[in-house]
Amino acid sequence: MMFGIRWIYNLVFPIVLLVMLPGFLHRMLRRGKYRHKFWQRFGLYSPRVRKRLGNGRRIWIHAVSVGEILIAKKLIREMRRENPAASFVLSTTTSTGFKLAAREKSPWLEPIYNPLDFYFTARRAVRTIRPRMLILVEAEVWPNIVCEARAVGAGIALVNARLSPRSERRFRAARWITAPVFNQLDLLCLQEPEDIERWAGLGVERKRLIVTGSIKFDDSGKAGGIRRDFTPVLSALGVEPGAPVLLAGSTFEGEEILVAEVYRALRQEFPNLFLIIVPRHFERAPAVASQLEKSGFQVALRTRPPTSGKSDLLLVDTTGELRDWFACATVVFMGKSLCAKGGQNPAEPVAAGVPVVFGPYMQNFATLSRQFLRHGGAREVSDAQTLQEAVACLLADPLLRETMAANARGCLEVHQGATARTVAAIGKI
Numbered sequence: 001m002m003f004g005i006r007w008i009y010n011l012v013f014p015i016v017l018l019v020m021l022p023g024f025l026h027r028m029l030r031r032g033k034y035r036h037k038f039w040q041r042f043g044l045y046s047p048r049v050r051k052r053l054g055n056g057r058r059i060w061i062h063a064v065s066v067g068e069i070l071i072a073k074k075l076i077r078e079m080r081r082e083n084p085a086a087s088f089v090l091s092t093t094t095s096t097g098f099k100l101a102a103r104e105k106s107p108w109l110e111p112i113y114n115p116l117d118f119y120f121t122a123r124r125a126v127r128t129i130r131p132r133m134l135i136l137v138e139a140e141v142w143p144n145i146v147c148e149a150r151a152v153g154a155g156i157a158l159v160n161a162r163l164s165p166r167s168e169r170r171f172r173a174a175r176w177i178t179a180p181v182f183n184q185l186d187l188l189c190l191q192e193p194e195d196i197e198r199w200a201g202l203g204v205e206r207k208r209l210i211v212t213g214s215i216k217f218d219d220s221g222k223a224g225g226i227r228r229d230f231t232p233v234l235s236a237l238g239v240e241p242g243a244p245v246l247l248a249g250s251t252f253e254g255e256e257i258l259v260a261e262v263y264r265a266l267r268q269e270f271p272n273l274f275l276i277i278v279p280r281h282f283e284r285a286p287a288v289a290s291q292l293e294k295s296g297f298q299v300a301l302r303t304r305p306p307t308s309g310k311s312d313l314l315l316v317d318t319t320g321e322l323r324d325w326f327a328c329a330t331v332v333f334m335g336k337s338l339c340a341k342g343g344q345n346p347a348e349p350v351a352a353g354v355p356v357v358f359g360p361y362m363q364n365f366a367t368l369s370r371q372f373l374r375h376g377g378a379r380e381v382s383d384a385q386t387l388q389e390a391v392a393c394l395l396a397d398p399l400l401r402e403t404m405a406a407n408a409r410g411c412l413e414v415h416q417g418a419t420a421r422t423v424a425a426i427g428k429i
Helices: 002-031 038-042 047-053 066-082 095-102 119-129 143-151 165-173 175-182 195-200 231-236 255-266 282-294 322-328 347-351 363-374 384-396 398-415 418-427
Strands: 059-062 088-092 109-113 133-137 155-161 187-190 209-211 245-251 274-279 299-301 313-315 331-334 356-358
Touching (some): 002 175, 038 109, 047 119, 059 066, 066 095, 066 418, 095 109, 119 143, 133 143, 165 175, 187 195, 187 418, 245 255, 245 322, 274 282, 282 299, 282 313, 347 398, 363 398, 384 398
Parallel strands (some): 059 088, 059 133, 155 187, 245 331, 274 313, 299 313
């Protein structure tokens, strides 16, 4: 049956890719840097990389972008703690993800771009790497890569498995295709107990399902790790010690100007308030800065401090710093939730002890965001007016901010130890 499904998939996949090509090209031109190691996307590697990849001992972890790379890094650290001799290939789809993965490059970790899931491309990549195990992060189950990894005898696991309502509807409608693919996996590590019934409803055998919690939220309720102190950066921008800071994190197009206008209105009540904006894709920073400046804001860039005068706001045009900027905030708005759909990780500001506000479109974090709202650990807003009201309420009430952050941390306790539980489950296959 799997042979027939792959035949249909390999017939349809190039057509779907061709239909989606204009959108891909637009993103490539807008974000740039897609030419970097371009041929790796077709399973073609330089002699040096082939030599490093092809020892047949590496564990291949695929993580699509920055958020998934951070999960992979936690997993790798725990696996190396269990087995210091373990070596890895860490693949990603985006240029920002590759940049983050490349920071970990070492004799035991080789970053690459994930190959497109064409039949011959996937076969070439898998037979070059010859992984002893393939670990997919969150939602990256590519049929050809999975089947080729199975063909070379690799164990296969999906960790931190994420199933959005939209994906669930699609998989259920095409269950006769998707169920056999998912059952090629040895293990699916789920985030929540209720996820078992959802995945089983898609035709996945229950013996392959285990609840481990979310690696993304493991230790999120603690302030663990060394955080960079950005206080000197803010001081240089004229932000007074103790002044309130509104941070808009992982924003998408349309959200930056919306939050900036809310900020303009809030400064009538809170004149010392400062705004930090961290776009989800740092490549958008020039366009965002131009838009904000046209609206009358004095914009400072993280990579270009102002030469004179006090700036109205800071636009962070770097990558990999958001976690540390959260510690500077008084209130956080999480992006991709008002002007775009899906949402971004609301647990990260909670780890810094900061209350979080988000819009109605939190599908990628639906379970966690519902728990936060149910237990008074977050505020949901629907537009600029309700965002302004929620932020004003929090800025005016320190006790409310402290209570909200504490309530949210309580919701994360179930996920503590998720990384170790995931590694233990992987060890059994």
